[in-house]
Structure formats: structure tokens, C-alpha cells
Amino acid sequence: MSETAITISNLVKRFDDVVAVDGLDLEIKWGELFGLLGPNGAGKTTTLNILNTLLEMTEGSASVGGYDVVEDADKVRELIGVCPQEPSYYGFLSGRENIELFGDLHGVPKDVLDERIDDLIRKIGLEDHINRRAKEYSGGMIRRVSTLMALVHDPKVALLDEPTVAMDPVSRRAVWDFIRELKDNGMAIILTTHYMEEAEVLCDRVGIIDEGRLIALGSPKELMDKYEAEDLEEVFIKLTGKKLTEGV
Amino acid sequence: MKTRTVMALVKKNLKGTTREPAALFLVILFPLLTTVAFGLAFGGMDSGGTSEFTIGVVNMDSGPYDSVWAESFVGNLTEVNGTIVTHYDDNTTGQDDLLNGNLDALVVIPEGFSESCDSYWQTPGDSGSWINSTVELYVDSGSMIAGGAIPPLVQQVLLNTLFGEQSMSLELPIEIGSPSSVVVSDMTQWDFMAPGMFAFAGVFLIMTVSQTLGVERETGLLGRMATTPVTSSEYMVSQTLSNMILALAQVAVIFTSSILIGYQPDTSLAGLVFAFGIVSLFALTSVGLGLITAVLSKSPDVATGIAFIFIMPQMFFGTFMPLGALSESIGKFMPSGYVTHALTTLFLRGAPITTFSVWMDLLILAVTGIVVLVVGIVLFKKRGIK
Numbered sequence: 225m226s227e228t229a230i231t232i233s234n235l236v237k238r239f240d241d242v243v244a245v246d247g248l249d250l251e252i253k254w255g256e257l258f259g260l261l262g263p264n265g266a267g268k269t270t271t272l273n274i275l276n277t278l279l280e281m282t283e284g285s286a287s288v289g290g291y292d293v294v295e296d297a298d299k300v301r302e303l304i305g306v307c308p309q310e311p312s313y314y315g316f317l318s319g320r321e322n323i324e325l326f327g328d329l330h331g332v333p334k335d336v337l338d339e340r341i342d343d344l345i346r347k348i349g350l351e352d353h354i355n356r357r358a359k360e361y362s363g364g365m366i367r368r369v370s371t372l373m374a375l376v377h378d379p380k381v382a383l384l385d386e387p388t389v390a391m392d393p394v395s396r397r398a399v400w401d402f403i404r405e406l407k408d409n410g411m412a413i414i415l416t417t418h419y420m421e422e423a424e425v426l427c428d429r430v431g432i433i434d435e436g437r438l439i440a441l442g443s444p445k446e447l448m449d450k451y452e453a454e455d456l457e458e459v460f461i462k463l464t465g466k467k468l469t470e471g472v
Numbered sequence: 473m474k475t476r477t478v479m480a481l482v483k484k485n486l487k488g489t490t491r492e493p494a495a496l497f498l499v500i501l502f503p504l505l506t507t508v509a510f511g512l513a514f515g516g517m518d519s520g521g522t523s524e525f526t527i528g529v530v531n532m533d534s535g536p537y538d539s540v541w542a543e544s545f546v547g548n549l550t551e552v553n554g555t556i557v558t559h560y561d562d563n564t565t566g567q568d569d570l571l572n573g574n575l576d577a578l579v580v581i582p583e584g585f586s587e588s589c590d591s592y593w594q595t596p597g598d599s600g601s602w603i604n605s606t607v608e609l610y611v612d613s614g615s616m617i618a619g620g621a622i623p624p625l626v627q628q629v630l631l632n633t634l635f636g637e638q639s640m641s642l643e644l645p646i647e648i649g650s651p652s653s654v655v656v657s658d659m660t661q662w663d664f665m666a667p668g669m670f671a672f673a674g675v676f677l678i679m680t681v682s683q684t685l686g687v688e689r690e691t692g693l694l695g696r697m698a699t700t701p702v703t704s705s706e707y708m709v710s711q712t713l714s715n716m717i718l719a720l721a722q723v724a725v726i727f728t729s730s731i732l733i734g735y736q737p738d739t740s741l742a743g744l745v746f747a748f749g750i751v752s753l754f755a756l757t758s759v760g761l762g763l764i765t766a767v768l769s770k771s772p773d774v775a776t777g778i779a780f781i782f783i784m785p786q787m788f789f790g791t792f793m794p795l796g797a798l799s800e801s802i803g804k805f806m807p808s809g810y811v812t813h814a815l816t817t818l819f820l821r822g823a824p825i826t827t828f829s830v831w832m833d834l835l836i837l838a839v840t841g842i843v844v845l846v847v848g849i850v851l852f853k854k855r856g857i858k
Contacts, residue, residue: 277698277699278698298701298703301699301701302701306700308692312693316491317484331474357491373696
């Protein structure tokens, strides 16, 4: 296993004339929870989609667990767990069946899978609803199921694209505790979020990205100290003159 | 290829079919309802039993001759088995009843009918001295059976009236042998249509596959699955297997419902097993065409429309629709036509499964299915996921 969980070097992604990611360099360690912050269209999701092998970069390179995301895409897919921004799930399956399906797709042994699902459901507070059809779930419930679909196989690297959007405060806290536990178990996590409080509470380091470029990198405290700001929102405003959450 | 992955996806697909009302309707209930509806509608046609025709008669024969010929004609018509003769005083009332569906046909005997018949018998060999007249016959244009059966019946009654028994025993240089070995067929129109029903149901799998893939793509599920270790081959095999299972379920549903409404295929258990086999091979073609449809469609709704480009020709030229010479030629290019041909040979003609032509049908379907499926998979892998 490589020393760093994720390595991104001079990553560029263009869609015709639009530059979505512009020369991004990053290294994320095992057991690190990294927050990728930025307004809509900053390039966060594009970066995650390159790391999860859905998109190919225009220039540069990226590797997960030492495997190149283009050349060794199959190996990368075995290491990662992906929670997409728009939760995709089978409405005709129950929450449990959705999670079980993704466990099967990742080859989790059957006896381990059943026990793990029970454990995950309890941790994320879905015990009472897990056998209902997913199409009947609220937005917050389906986000939680979607998160478990991404993590049921206990991946080495988790790529979580705004996993707590539309959740009530209690559910969000439960997910935070769950993510912290994953990190403590050595999982490398990239988390994109619009919630500054979430980034400040959870993340070891954050990268602030704007118009595809990384404009600040460090722990939340380091950045707030460096830019003499009270929170990360203020850091972003000082760096770009824009609000981080505009358009959300 | 990981068996567990494929089986998990097959299980998911089958749950999707049984739990989504629209999918369940299209795959199982639609073939069931169509079979029952068509079976009941066409099960009584051409069954060898006697059809009953109500024929209206307007007798306008009068004049210097008494109308004995006209009365004889009406009497003969009344004596024909299966006819009910109703008399009308005028043409208008008769036409009105015909238009309202109360009559199968209306016969108008003209004014000089008897005079005309007499003129024939006075000089049978001199057509120049005959007094010609025309019996008008109007047949219910809404009835296919009446249109086919009544004109020759009336013609025969007219001949009987003019020539009596002579018309049936004219001396001819050729004799027709006794038809003692010919059994009167008790087949119905439904017996001819039923083999096509199996292909008919299978054709609609094109729509099911394209809609399923369209929904999975639109909701991001295909993209999400592409970030897991699931390979394209595993995904495609699961789709193919799921739809083959559905095709087999369709065969079972159609076969059982057909039997329940009186269909009696002239085949053995081996023939039935062959039917399951050939229909599941046909499912390969439908899955392939479904994949191609999904590639061509930007959304599940568009897929529904585009699917009909593949469904309609196969339905009209390869299932139970009436075949003419041209449509039979076109049908040779339709995979569904080979299913119908093979099942007609087995179920209707009663051929054993060792018959060469049914194995040729199977071979053609297998080759077509594999080619179409491979093309579908290649196109879908290139352009279908995103």
C-alpha cells in the first residue's frame, strides 16, 4: 500500500472551452479527513469524479492507494466508496436491500454483510425505516442510505460528495460521528460540503477551491489564523471577495 | 466474471419487475390480457360449427307472370341450414336494418325475376332471347365472415332454384373422389394466431430493457455502479439473464392462459420445451435491440417511442397478424417471424421437434440474437452509460 492515500498532480479537466479543474495538486494521507470547499461550479465534484474513475482528466495524474485512476481503474474501484452528490438508489428496493446490493457488488462475504448492515443502520439511526421501500423516504433518510451504500464494504478511501445536504441537525450529527469513526479506523476521506461548521468540526485539513484552482490549503485553524478570520466562510471571502455559499 | 455480482443484479432486476406496477403490467399482465382477449375474441371463428346468418329479403317480383320463381328462391334460401330469413316490404327498411347491424345480408329480388327465369327455360340455348334481371345482394361490411360466406351461399340457392337438383349432379368429365379421409377441421382463428402470441410478448421486452437502462442512467445509478468493481460484462449478462427469465415467465403465462381458454396445441412435452428454448433465444435479440434503443434515447420517455421502431415491424410482420405474400417476404427479415414459424410448425402442424425447419428457425434466431446483442453491448459500453 502506498504512503499516501490520494495523490493529485497538476490535474486539469476541460469541458470544451470551460476549465473545470485547473492545475490541482494535493496529497491526502491515510486516516485523514480532507474537506474540499468551494462554491457551486468550483470543480469539487469534477475532481471527485476523476478520482472515482467516472471522468478522465485532460492533463496531469491522480492515484488512489498508489493506483493510477486511469491505468488501474479496476484496482481503484476496489478501494473506494463513492457517495454521489445526487443520491442514486433503487426506489423499488428497501433501504436495506439497496445497501445489501452494493455490499454484494463489492463482494462482502454474506455473513459479514448482514452483521455489518445491522451495525451501520444502528449507527446512522435508520432502524425504524430500513425495510420500507426507498421511494417512500425523505430526502435526509435517502442521503443516509446513500452514504451507507457507499461505505458498506468498508472501503480504504471514501469520496463523499455533500453527504449531509438536506439532513436535519440530529441526523447530521449522527453522520458526523459515523464519519469520525471511519477516519479513526484509518480510512482516508474526501468530503465536499457547503457547511462551514461541518468542515471546521470534522476535517483535519481543508482545501478551498475556486474556479478550478486550489487557493488555500491547511487545517481549519491554520487557515483561520493565517487570514485572521473567525470562520472558514470569512477566509473564503477574504481570498476571493465572494461568499462561499452563494448560489446554494 | 463474478457469479455473485451477476446474481445480485438479476435479483434486483426481477424485484424491479415484480414491484413496479408499470413493469409488471408490460411484462406479465399485458401478454396475459392480450392472450385472453384475443383468445376469447377469435376462439369462436371458423370453428367448423354452424354460423347463423340473418338474411333480409325484399321481394319486388310482380308483373304479367306470377312470382312463383321468386317464392321458390325464398323457400330455398329459408331451407338452407343456418339462415334466418326476414321479409321486408321495401328496400329502405331493409337497408336501414342492415346498416344497424340487425342483418347479415339483404337480398332484393327484382320486379322481373320470374319473367327472367321463364325466359331462360323457354329458350335455354338462345341467350339473345333471355330477359335479363339482377338480384341485388347487400352484405354487412362490418362482418368478415358474412362477407366471405353469404355471396356463394346465395349463388348456390339461385342455381338450385333455376336447375333444382340438376345443379348438383351435372355430368362432368372429372369426378371428385369421396372425401372420406378428410376430417372437418375444428380449429378456430385463435389456433392460427396463438403461436404468434409468444413472439408478440417477447417483442415488448425491447421497451422494458430500454426503459430500465434509461431510468438507471437518468438517476445516476449506472454512473454509481461504474465506480464499483462491477464490470460491463457482468452488468450486461445480468440484464440478459433477467430478461430471458422474464421471457420464460411470459411463455408460461401465455401457454397456461391459452390452454385455459381452450387452445389445444398439437405438440408433445418436447415441443413445449423447444418453445421455451426458442423464446428465450428470441429474448437475446430483444435485449440487444433494447440496448441499442437505450443508446439512441436521451431519456426513458424517448426510449418508449424509439422502441416502437423495432417493435412495430416485428409485431406486424412476424407475429399473429394476417400474412399476405408481401408481408410474408418482409417477415423473413423479422426475428419474431422465426419464433412464430417454428411454433406454428410445432403447435399447429403438429410436426415433431426433429423437423428440420424448426431447427433452422432456432439457428437463425440464435445467430441473430448473438449478433444484435453484441452490437447492443458494444454501442452501450461506448455511448450508453453517461
